[in-house]
Amino acid sequence: MMGPRQEAQPALFYEFSLEDHVPQNHLLRSIDRFVDLSGIRSYLADYYSHTGRPSVDPELLIRMFLVGYSFGIRSERRLCEEVHLNLAYRWFCRLDLSDRVADHSTFSKNRHGRFRDSELLRHLFETTVARCIEEGLVSGQRLAVDASLIEADANKQNSTPKEAWDTTAINPADAPRAVREYLATLDEAAFGAASEVQPKFTSHSDPASQWTAARKGPAFFSYSDNYLIDTDHGVIVDVEAPRSIRQAEVGSTKTMLKRVKARFDLHPERLIADTAYGTAPMLGWLVDRKIAPHIPVFDKSGRNDGTWTRADFEWDAENDQYICPEGHELKQFRRNYSDPNRGPTGKGTARYRALKEVCQACPSKATCCPNADARKITREEHEDARQIARDIAKTEQYVISMKLRKKVEM
Structure with missing residues (x-):
């Protein structure tokens, strides 16, 4: 048979425990086991006045921030409403049924005030x-x-x-x-x-x-x-x-x-x-x-016209020169300078050139420098480091690293 109509019957006394109403497998229980905010009050002590009305507990605000982050609640106004209504949120924030939830304006005041001045969020991080x-x-x-x-x-x-x-x-x-x-x-x-x-x-x-x-x-x-x-x-x-x-x-x-x-x-x-x-x-x-x-390597030295790129030339660090595929030398300077300001500086971009008469007689000129009298190659200030990165890219460890990089993409 149909039971009686369900009506709320006000009682004089209630016996209620938030602990009993939060499931053991709830996400906030897993988080709460690792949350230690005991040092917040001492960290922020210098940013509170010694007189006036008691403030909202900063640990409560941080716990409410954690609730909002964990459950995708981006609005602080809505966060206050959800904590007011949800028993699990109240349990995590150490609020009893009769405790008031902080006003949403308290969050803005603290974020733009003492939390920012003290760098509290970075301290917690x-x-x-x-x-x-x-x-x-x-x-x-x-x-x-x-x-x-x-x-x-x-x-x-x-x-x-x-x-x-x-x-x-x-x-x-x-x-x-x-x-x-x-x-x-x-x-x-x-x-x-x-x-x-x-x-x-x-x-x-x-x-x-x-x-x-x-x-x-x-x-x-x-x-x-x-x-x-x-x-x-x-x-x-x-x-x-x-x-x-x-x-x-x-x-x-x-x-x-x-x-x-x-x-x-x-x-x-x-x-x-x-x-x-x-x-x-x-x-x-x-x-x-x-x-x-x-x-x-972030490199724009490649060519799309079929001619030789800088990668086709061999770098000779000992003699400070490039060697082209035909075995010819590309040098930055071909004589010694008495004035050090005119010689190599070691900074910025260096330009290496082949001799004009060598390039003009070279059988591979059409695939090297068809539109120039002689081949020129630039070398960046940190080209040695770029070469180290290129050499690393050929190793097995680099392949492993590219797989590990997917973790940061998450």
Whole structure:
């Protein structure tokens, strides 16, 4: 028979335990076993006043951030609503049924205030990495790097073309926070100093973001989120968010490698990356620090007209010259200079030339320099490092590295 109508019967007393209502296989139980935020209060002690009303517990805010990240809740307003309603979220955040959830404005106030001033989020990140190292999950021998485009919350309609953007007319004291931060980072290697190329549009609300069409579709404002991972277990050991230009990505890689060396004493045996990081200065920087570049060389010296490329010429380091397939010499200088300013500098791009009379009589001139009197070859400042990277690309270890690089693609 049909049972009675279900109606809520208010009771005078309740006996309720959140612990009993969170399944043992719940994701937050697995996370909670490894979360240790006991040091947050002492770390932030200098950033709180000794007078006034008691603040929201910073550990509660971080636990709510972890809930939002774990379950894809990007809105802080919605995150507060979900924590208020979900028993498992309340359990993870150490909230009882009668405890109030922090207002969404508290997150913005702390993120733009004491969390940013104290670099709390980086402190928590590096504490987690240090624990991974202690547990043997990170060896630091093989590191891989890559960048992902992160779309900025900026609209093209609220932007200025590069012709009309004038930073000298901006008073930093009266500018919004986003503009003040942009002006403060113009000289950093990962931002304005990374490239002389001016962006086509500059956003008013987020001027540090980059106008890009890297996805081969409609252009948008974005950042590049660079990850440096240890390939043993795919653990992220550092992260840097520069503008979405290749020079900034290369500069951020140097920053991350220096930082993991200083913070964790990690000095990799090799760095694994794609062609965007295979520029001559970057390869030279790695080789100088005894880091093997398992990176495809960024090289535009190839030809598509069927003539010989620079790779067809043999480099003779002992005599500082190239040898063409016909056995002829291409030299940079053919006499000694008494003035050192006119001789080889060892910096920049060097140009090596064959003798005109040799090339004119050569039977292979049609496949070497059909439109020139003599063959010329340029050599970059870091060509030795580029050659080291090419030699590494022929090894079995390089094949393994390219497979390991897929871990950073995740």
